[in-house]
Amino acid sequence: GDPAPTDPAPTTPAPDPTVSVPPAPPSTAPRPPIVSRAQWGADEAAAPEEAIYLPDPVVKAVVVHHTAESNAYVCEDSAAVVRGIFTYHVRTLGWRDIGYNFLVDKCGTIHEGRKGGVDRPVYGAHAYGFNDQTTGIAVLGTYTDTAAPTAVLNSVARLSAWKLGQYGADPTGTVNLIAGADGVNLAGQRWSKGAVRTLPRIHGHRDGYNTLCPGDRLYGQLETIRTLAGGAPHALASNGVTGTTVVGDTHYTKNSATVAWKTGTPSQLLTRFEVLVDGKVAVTTAGNARSVAVPLSPGTRKVSVRGVHLSGRTATTPAVTVVADTIAPTFTTAPRLALRAGTVNTDAVPVRLTWKAADETRLQGVRLLSPVAKSYSATTTSADLTVKSGVASTWQVRALDTAGNQRTVSPSFTPVILQETAAKRTGTWTTRSDSRYLGGKSLASGTKNSSLTWTFTGRSAALVVSRASGSGQVRVYVDGKLAKTVDLKSSTVRYRDAIWTQSWTSNAKHTVRIEVVGTSGRPTVTVDALTYLK
Structure with missing residues (x-):
């Protein structure tokens, strides 16, 4: 141990015992839990002499040791280990x-x-040589090749901060100690009795004596112990921001976020944490807190956390960008339904939903809530769907921004199928029957200028035909004007095919007339229906 049977460390002769007990000054740091001598079972009869105290009486420094024994003990047996050291020192x-x-x-x-x-x-x-100015903390075990656990570092730091804090000493500083005897340390530095030695307030046994104590690994951890005891909050770092949506390195929220952090410094050595928004304190919370909700005003904010040690030293995390946004997205083009090309069934009329949405900050996307549930990206502005004929449907469309704001619109549309029998006819038309036609029937004509006319009130229309390699052409007139000449020819046979569509910005009365072109070699056209949307 330290002192060890194989490497005893002689002690400075102690002053005569005195019944004059020095005061116990208050400390700038809280006292950590300590197992008393009675609790670990000290044999007081074996050590009957009265306690003796430092002559000043001031604790100027903490000397850290290891006992150079096995690390294999279980912590439940620590009291027995301490009793063993007591017996060795006393007996x-x-x-x-x-x-x-x-x-x-x-x-x-x-x-x-x-x-x-x-x-x-x-x-x-x-x-x-330095017993009369210091207090000694020994860590049970050997820490030459093994680093001391975090729990050890925290406890040594808390204990050091408390003891040094009783005398207003900075655990991260240095102190001048007067050597009580000639000496040499592990580094080979020599001094004479009465010499002034400048040492860290928390130092290792080897700094004042020629010993390997407290072991290479624990000695290398003393700077961490000093920082924990009296420096800025150790290893303070962000531990995430919640209540936001993250895109890249930027967080988006409406008006608040929960900021979390972590630090290696024990909570008992911290006075508080401050959440800074754009460099100014927005929220203050206790030293044992590790997260807090932060209100945010609209705009792009820089959010960081500053920890304050009992010593007054501070550390601050790197700032996180949080955008606060309370304004809902807008539809710059309202959602609109239109008929589209495709195969028509009474239960599935092809339609296209179009929209344009925008947001002042960042559009997250668009969701279709009814009549079906779909989600679309921020850059998508249309969707091809189907809807049942003859049934009014509400198209509930919601735009969302990354902060969680939303705007919902709910236009209603009804698709209607006008069978060929509902058309006004001119010229020669022949009825054809087949289960693959809408309603099982269609009209066919190869006579030039034969026509079908439908009148309806709606906002979109589609001509439904049957197509084959020998199909001809039709001219489509809308409200008396030629809209398009449509070729029905197809390399494959297609039934109930919406081949031509046209849409308008609002419901209005329209007339659609188709006229057989009488194409040379393939004059015949087969017309199944006209569908429209209202």
């Missing part, structure tokens, strides 16, 4: 008491060491 070495002021097991449990009161400057036996 084998003949000391007045256990040498260390405190002992910490690998789970971070702190045990009271030498008697005299944990909150008083007890004179220990752990750092030759």
